Amino acid sequence: MAQTRDKTKQAQVIDDNLKRVYQDMLNEDVPDRFLTLLDQLKEQEKSGADASESAPTQVRSARNS
Amino acid sequence: MSDDPRDEIVKHLPAMRAFALSLTRNSALADDMVQDSLVKAWTKIHTFEPGTNMRAWLFTILRNTYYSNRRKAGREVSDADGLMTEGLSEKPAHDGRLQLADFRRAFAQLNDEQREALILVGASGFSYEEAADMCGVAVGTIKSRTNRARARLAQLMNLTEDEALEMTDSATMAVVSGNRSSAAG
Numbered sequence: 001m002a003q004t005r006d007k008t009k010q011a012q013v014i015d016d017n018l019k020r021v022y023q024d025m026l027n028e029d030v031p032d033r034f035l036t037l038l039d040q041l042k043e044q045e046k047s048g049a050d051a052s053e054s055a056p057t058q059v060r061s062a063r064n065s
Numbered sequence: 066m067s068d069d070p071r072d073e074i075v076k077h078l079p080a081m082r083a084f085a086l087s088l089t090r091n092s093a094l095a096d097d098m099v100q101d102s103l104v105k106a107w108t109k110i111h112t113f114e115p116g117t118n119m120r121a122w123l124f125t126i127l128r129n130t131y132y133s134n135r136r137k138a139g140r141e142v143s144d145a146d147g148l149m150t151e152g153l154s155e156k157p158a159h160d161g162r163l164q165l166a167d168f169r170r171a172f173a174q175l176n177d178e179q180r181e182a183l184i185l186v187g188a189s190g191f192s193y194e195e196a197a198d199m200c201g202v203a204v205g206t207i208k209s210r211t212n213r214a215r216a217r218l219a220q221l222m223n224l225t226e227d228e229a230l231e232m233t234d235s236a237t238m239a240v241v242s243g244n245r246s247s248a249a250g
Contacts, residue, residue, distance in 0.1 A: 025083035
């Protein structure tokens with residue numbers, strides 16, 4: 001049926017554009033802040049776990065920089 | 066420590082940003098949303114079932130963050146910084162493709178639920194079932210949202226008009242060729 005064919009074509013045109021828009025967004029550079037955040041979360045957890053295992057003090061808050 | 070599923074999160078950052086951008090249509094809001102979601106994902110990693118789709122899990126956190134912020138704000142975060150509607154200086158499409166700028170404009174006019182369903186199913190490659198799971202709705206709901214989203218986009222971009230034109234053309238052709246064959250016969 002012509003109607004079905006047109007509908008498919010219409011959906012195709014829309015999805016093609018959709019993918020292009022999405023791809024453009026995917027191609028954007030990821031800001032450093034997110035990588036920094038992930039590193040911080042990892043660090044925090046490490047020092048948090050150490051603190052709970054050993055002394056509940058903040059001796060480890062001093063970090064090498 | 067090397068099999069910590071959280072090590073995989075970094076791989077999904079571009080997709081997380083893309084999804085956040087599609088929802089918020091504002092890069093500053095999107096980045097804040099990604100940031101909040103990363104903290105949640107990190108601290109709630111025990112809710113992730115190893116072996117399942119991590120991207121789906123992260124997207125679920127993102128959308129929950131978005132909708133809970135929207136509820137708090139008491140309104141849809143509207144008009145964005147024009148990110149989605151930004152005009153790209155593109156040459157008019159000669160191959161029947163729509164101009165991307167037109168599409169972005171139309172896409173930004175969809176409601177959140179429609180935009181979300183379309184991005185998940187139409188662009189990110191999730192199945193209807195996965196998308197339904199992520200959105201916490203029935204599969205039929207996702208299907209109808211994507212259908213309505215496509216119909217609305219078609220309407221906004223005058224796609225239906227083009228089709229009508231096309232159909233008129235083929236009808237004319239049929240009449241012409243019909244006349245010709247009847248004249249010949």
